[in-house]
Amino acid sequence: MTDDLIIRQILKGDYTVLDAIYKEYREEFCTWICKKYGGSQEMALDVYQDAIIVLFQNIKEEKLSELTSSIKTYLFSIGRFKFISELRKKKTVLTKDGELEIAGPGLDMEDDRILKEERLTQIENALEQLGEHCRELLKLYYYKQLSMTDIMIQMDYKNTSTAKNQKYKCMQKLRKLMHLK
Amino acid sequence: MTKPMEEQEVLKKIEDFVGGELNQEEEFQLMSILNNNPKYMDLLNDEKDLAEGIKQWSKKELKERLQSIEATLNPIQLESRRSYKTPLLAAASVSILIALYFVFNTITPNSQDLFNTYYEPYQPYAPVTMRGEVSDLDSFDKAQFLYESGEFEKALPLYLNSEPSDERDFFIAQTQLALNNVDDAIGILENLHKTGAHPKTTITWFLALSYVKTENFDASKTLLQELSTTDNAYQEKAKELLKSL
Missing domain, CATH: 1.25.40.10 (Tetratricopeptide repeat domain)
Known part of the structure; x- marks a missing residue:
């Protein structure tokens, strides 16, 4: 499969092409990264999975319009940066005494981050209660960023108005679960 | 109790705005509504949070999908260090390493990727x-x-x-x-x-x-x-x- 075709399929929100990329380069990536930086295989696989997700997002957000290297090279470079970043985190989170080191942003920013994470966790819990149909529809719209026409086709709705109406109802349900207006 | 129609309409507009579906004129109309009713700003912020939460959840779902694929695959056999019994084998390994060096060098990210x-x-x-x-x-x-x-x-x-x-x-x-x-x-x-x-x-x-x-x-x-x-x-x-x- 050519890189152009891969990008086109990902723009359509096709996860199966990600599955294929994942299998294609997984062994090569893990062997390369472990040899180069000496981390564990589990960590390499974890980072590789995250790199695949970033690849998907960057293509959806059209950050790859000027890709001058191959998808494989790009994927490996994302993975490399993530791997190095993970290695650094492991080294810096614990001090020599084994205590947590408070570094980086100030406490106010840290509070904001914690509040935001809590809020996102609440939304995720609400999504779990929402029902599969609504979850899928909202994922297609907000994460895969598909048009209403594509959503209509994928979800087998009668027309785009039905798809849009259904999305609105799902958001209403989600708001209700979150006790929002 | 059913919400007043106006609020429902505003919510729909906010949803469309967060989904990037409004044109510039509609966006300015929405700004005007938000401006005259500050309580609607909260609705906009809630909507943005929900959209972010959905993205976050979808990301986790994709990660789980990849993890379940991983569970079906054969474990990766990382090559272990070998002791070379003959100079010939060692020389062959050096050649392979040199070749690998050039292969992996092509993986170095360029400025665009960085x-x-x-x-x-x-x-x-x-x-x-x-x-x-x-x-x-x-x-x-x-x-x-x-x-x-x-x-x-x-x-x-x-x-x-x-x-x-x-x-x-x-x-x-x-x-x-x-x-x-x-x-x-x-x-x-x-x-x-x-x-x-x-x-x-x-x-x-x-x-x-x-x-x-x-x-x-x-x-x-x-x-x-x-x-x-x-x-x-x-x-x-x-x-x-x-x-x-």
């Missing part, structure tokens, strides 16, 4: 403040609203028409960067950097990143060095990027 890895459009800390009717809003306010919504192409002409200031130039540079007009962004950022305009470290970081994109690595290194030796929000990222150059 830029893509580190670049994210600048997000202002404080949300845009709405004042008065939509007709009262100046070009800068409208541009800010569009910028925050990711509507960079629509924001640019409005910024260019607004009153000159360092803040305006900063956002023009950010908009040009988001639109991939790196040379235009560099010209403005260089000027802001030279005059010590605010926000200083943010200007330095985005100028350093822009230099990476245009492969002006020496200039980028100088700025990254500056960021990595002082306490600021970009310090860690600067250190990391510096090592990659």
Whole structure:
């Protein structure tokens, strides 16, 4: 499969092409990264999975319009940066005494981050209660960023108005679960 | 109890706005509604949070999908170190290692990949403040609203028409960067950097990143060095990027 075709399929929100990329380069990536930086295989696989997700997002957000290297090279470079970043985190989170080191942003920013994470966790819990149909529809719209026409086709709705109406109802349900207006 | 129709309609408009489905005129109409009813601003913020939560959940779902694929695959056999019994075998291994070196060297990221890895459009800390009717809003306010919504192409002409200031130039540079007009962004950022305009470290970081994109690595290194030796929000990222150059 050519890189152009891969990008086109990902723009359509096709996860199966990600599955294929994942299998294609997984062994090569893990062997390369472990040899180069000496981390564990589990960590390499974890980072590789995250790199695949970033690849998907960057293509959806059209950050790859000027890709001058191959998808494989790009994927490996994302993975490399993530791997190095993970290695650094492991080294810096614990001090020599084994205590947590408070570094980086100030406490106010840290509070904001914690509040935001809590809020996102609440939304995720609400999504779990929402029902599969609504979850899928909202994922297609907000994460895969598909048009209403594509959503209509994928979800087998009668027309785009039905798809849009259904999305609105799902958001209403989600708001209700979150006790929002 | 059924909500008043007006509020339902506003909610639908907010949903469309967050989904990027409104045109510029509709966006300004929505701004006017939000401006006259501050309680609707909360609805907008809730909607943005929900959209982010859905994305986060979808990301986790994709990760689980990849983990379940992993569970079906054979474990990876990482090659262990061998002791070479004959010089011939050792020589053959050296040749393979040299070949691997050249293969993996092609994996070294280029400037574009480095830029893509580190670049994210600048997000202002404080949300845009709405004042008065939509007709009262100046070009800068409208541009800010569009910028925050990711509507960079629509924001640019409005910024260019607004009153000159360092803040305006900063956002023009950010908009040009988001639109991939790196040379235009560099010209403005260089000027802001030279005059010590605010926000200083943010200007330095985005100028350093822009230099990476245009492969002006020496200039980028100088700025990254500056960021990595002082306490600021970009310090860690600067250190990391510096090592990659």
